[in-house]
Amino acid sequence: MDIEQFMADDPLLATCPGLLEHVQYVALRADETIVHAGQKVRHVFYVVSGEVRLVRRSRAGTEVVLQRCRQGFFSEASLTVSQYHCDVLVAEECGLLRFQVEPFRQALDENNLFRNQWMARITRELRKVRAQCERLSLHSAADRIVHYIESEGNEGVIELVQTRKSWALELGLTHEALYRTLKRLQDEGVLAIDKSRIHLIEMFKK
Amino acid sequence: MDIEQFMADDPLLATCPGLLEHVQYVALRADETIVHAGQKVRHVFYVVSGEVRLVRRSRAGTEVVLQRCRQGFFSEASLTVSQYHCDVLVAEECGLLRFQVEPFRQALDENNLFRNQWMARITRELRKVRAQCERLSLHSAADRIVHYIESEGNEGVIELVQTRKSWALELGLTHEALYRTLKRLQDEGVLAIDKSRIHLIEMFKK
DNA sequence: CGTACTTTTGAATCGCATCAAATCTGGTGG
DNA sequence: CCACCAGATTTGATGCGATTCAAAAGTACG
Numbered sequence: 001m002d003i004e005q006f007m008a009d010d011p012l013l014a015t016c017p018g019l020l021e022h023v024q025y026v027a028l029r030a031d032e033t034i035v036h037a038g039q040k041v042r043h044v045f046y047v048v049s050g051e052v053r054l055v056r057r058s059r060a061g062t063e064v065v066l067q068r069c070r071q072g073f074f075s076e077a078s079l080t081v082s083q084y085h086c087d088v089l090v091a092e093e094c095g096l097l098r099f100q101v102e103p104f105r106q107a108l109d110e111n112n113l114f115r116n117q118w119m120a121r122i123t124r125e126l127r128k129v130r131a132q133c134e135r136l137s138l139h140s141a142a143d144r145i146v147h148y149i150e151s152e153g154n155e156g157v158i159e160l161v162q163t164r165k166s167w168a169l170e171l172g173l174t175h176e177a178l179y180r181t182l183k184r185l186q187d188e189g190v191l192a193i194d195k196s197r198i199h200l201i202e203m204f205k206k
Numbered sequence: 207m208d209i210e211q212f213m214a215d216d217p218l219l220a221t222c223p224g225l226l227e228h229v230q231y232v233a234l235r236a237d238e239t240i241v242h243a244g245q246k247v248r249h250v251f252y253v254v255s256g257e258v259r260l261v262r263r264s265r266a267g268t269e270v271v272l273q274r275c276r277q278g279f280f281s282e283a284s285l286t287v288s289q290y291h292c293d294v295l296v297a298e299e300c301g302l303l304r305f306q307v308e309p310f311r312q313a314l315d316e317n318n319l320f321r322n323q324w325m326a327r328i329t330r331e332l333r334k335v336r337a338q339c340e341r342l343s344l345h346s347a348a349d350r351i352v353h354y355i356e357s358e359g360n361e362g363v364i365e366l367v368q369t370r371k372s373w374a375l376e377l378g379l380t381h382e383a384l385y386r387t388l389k390r391l392q393d394e395g396v397l398a399i400d401k402s403r404i405h406l407i408e409m410f411k412k
Numbered sequence: 413c414g415t416a417c418t419t420t421t422g423a424a425t426c427g428c429a430t431c432a433a434a435t436c437t438g439g440t441g442g
Numbered sequence: 443c444c445a446c447c448a449g450a451t452t453t454g455a456t457g458c459g460a461t462t463c464a465a466a467a468g469t470a471c472g
Contacts, residue, residue, distance in 0.1 A: 056356055058406070064356045067336040077333045080326040085333075108325075109318070119314075120286040122328055127283045127291075129335045130273040136342035137378045139429070141460075150262055150270045165418060172343040177460055179420060200264070345461070347428075371450060383428055385452060 001025040001048070001095060012121055016114040022103040026096050034088040034096070041078045043098045047071055050094020056086045076122055079105060136172045141181040144171045146190075149200045156200035209303065212254070218327055222320040228309040232302050240294040240302070247284045249304045253277055256300020262292045282328055285311060342378045347387040350377045352396075355406045362406035 003025055007013040025048075028034065034045065034052060045052075047069050054067040054075060066086055067074060078084055079101065108115045135147040148171060149158045160167060168178035182198075185191040192199040209231055213219040231254075234240065240251065240258060251258075253275050260273040260281060272292055273280060284290055285307065314321045341353040354377060355364045366373060374384035388404075391397040398405040 058356055058362055062352060062356060062406075064353045065340045066333070066357060067340060075333075077326075077329040080322070080329055112315070116286070119325065119328075120283075122325075122332060123283040123286055126328060126332050126335065127272070127281075129332065129339055132339050133335055133342060134271045134273065136339060137375075139378075139459090146268060147270045150264055150268060151272060156264055163418065169343075172345075174461060175419080176421085176462085180460090183420090200268075345427090369450060380429055381451080382430085382453085386428095389452090 003097065006048070006097070012114070012117040015117050016107045016111050018111075019099060019103060019107060022100040024098045026098050028090045028094055028096065030090050030093050032090045034090065035075075035084045037084055037086050039084050041082055041084055041101050044073065044078055044101055044104055045075065045088075046073050046097040046099070048095040048097060050090065051092040052088055052094060052096070053091045054086045054088050072125075073121075079108070132170075141171070141173050141177050142185060142190075144173065145178075145181060145185065146200060149198060153198075153200070158198050158200075160196040160198065212303070218320070218323040221323050222313045222317050224317075225305060225309060225313060228306040230304045232304050234296045234300055234302065236296050236299050238296045240296065241281075241290045243290055243292050245290050247288055247290055247307050250279065250284060250307055250310050251281065251294075252279050252303040252305070254301040254303060256296065257298040258294055258300060258302075259297045260292045260294050278331075279327075285314070338376075347377070347379050347383050348391060348396075350379065351384075351387060351391065352406060355404060359404075359406070364404050364406075366402040366404065 003023060004020060007017065007020060007023075013019065028050075035043075037056070048071075051068060051070045052074060053065050054069075055063050055065050057063050068091065075084070075086075075088065108118060131147075131151045135144050135151070138144050138147060149156060152158055162170075164178055164182075165175045168175040171178065173181075182191065182193065186193050190201055192201060209229060210226060213223065213226060213229075219225065234256075241249075243262070254277075257274060257276045258280060259271050260275075261269050261271050263269050274297065281290070281292075281294065314324060337353075337357045341350050341357070344350050344353060355362060358364060368376075370384055370388075371381045374381040377384065379387075388397065388399065392399050396407055398407060
């Protein structure tokens with residue numbers, strides 16, 4: 001893992017090369033725990049590969065997933081608090097960048113460019129996640145697919161950069177339901193599908 | 207609407223009284239359009255009452271909701287871009303605070319306290335919305351209810367500050383499904399319900 | 413060339429949405 | 443104080459669509 005190269009390629013991290021001195025690459029195996037709820041915040045993390053999950057466990061033994069993350073920063077809120085609020089564990093063997101929190105906070109305070117990039121990134125993320133919430137509130141598979149193309153695509157065209165199986169997961173559907181609905185919409189002339197390129201035809205008002 | 211009092215009561219807005227000179231209260235009726243996609247960003251908005259919706263319309267005539275907002279800031283991303291990216295319309299007669307964007311940006315740049323509060327608020331919002339996404343990905347009504355109590359409540363107890371009907375909406379369920387599932391969980395001894403106070407008993411591991 | 417994973421199809425089941433309607437509730441005005 | 447109304451709450455019946463389980467076919471990769 002060439003951290004220097006990686007940071008140079010990321011528009012946010014590139015604005016603060018000084019952080020290079022306060023970051024490590026760590027490789028973790030499935031089921032390892034990265035942070036425990038209640039621990040003092042020492043690092044902020046960036047997922048390079050694999051998957052981590054933020055989970056809250058109750059004394060009653062139930063466990064709820066608060067976030068799954070496969071790429072980018074997670075737990076951004078740890079920058080503004082002193083303790084972690086949930087456990088983070090490795091769902092799938094992963095590689096992380098681990099930044100020391102104090103230099104990171106200091107960089108946000110002092111480096112205007114870095115800070116603006118950071119704020120732009122989290123507000124963009126917020127917009128995206130809110131759209132996903134609205135999408136998941138739709139009850140039918142077809143509606144979610146159309147919503148996805150309208151909100152994530154350009155001019156009714158989406159280029160999928162993931163497998164359909166993982167897309168199904170993102171849509172809150174089983175992969176079977178997604179496959180079947182895609183086929184139906186294609187048969188009905190609502191979608192034109194060419195490999196990973198999906199075109200929304202839909203010429204009728206709701 | 208006593209804007210001054212309102213801002214003094216909000217921990218974020220209270221840190222920047224100077225904004226008082228650049229904010230107006232506006233009352234709008236249902237179906238009015240607040241901003242159009244493509245317009246230059248002139249204001250950031252804060253919902254005091256009612257409901258607004260951010261929607262994206264396609265030329266094909268479909269319309270998807272990107273965000274519903276009943277309280278607080280929406281479209282925070284407009285601070286970091288020059289044009290609005292979607293339409294915003296009034297879903298339910300509402301009252302808004304309308305801040306001029308430039309003084310707002312300037313305050314974020316220059317007022318450290320205000321900026322830190324702002325970042326804390328959007329990261330908190332991000333955490334909350336992500337948890338809601340995970341919740342909406344759950345397929346059963348019971349799972350969503352338990353997830354809600356675990357993630358939004360304290361120690362397995364939640365005090366609802368909304369009607370069950372609107373809670374159902376938030377959970378992505380019909381109100382009928384919510385009522386029925388609450389009753390069933392109560393009968394099964396999983397929940398103890400006293401008015402708006404709901405206690406999660408659940409003493410078994412999944 | 414074999415293995416792991418995705419894609420695809422089938423059949424059965426179940427839970428939620430939907431439509432309908434009755435009851436309860438808080439708030440308003442007479 | 444009561445009549446009334448809008449909205450929330452609750453219960454019932456029905457149907458659809460997504461899940462679930464199962465299995466086959468296709469694909470990528472070492």
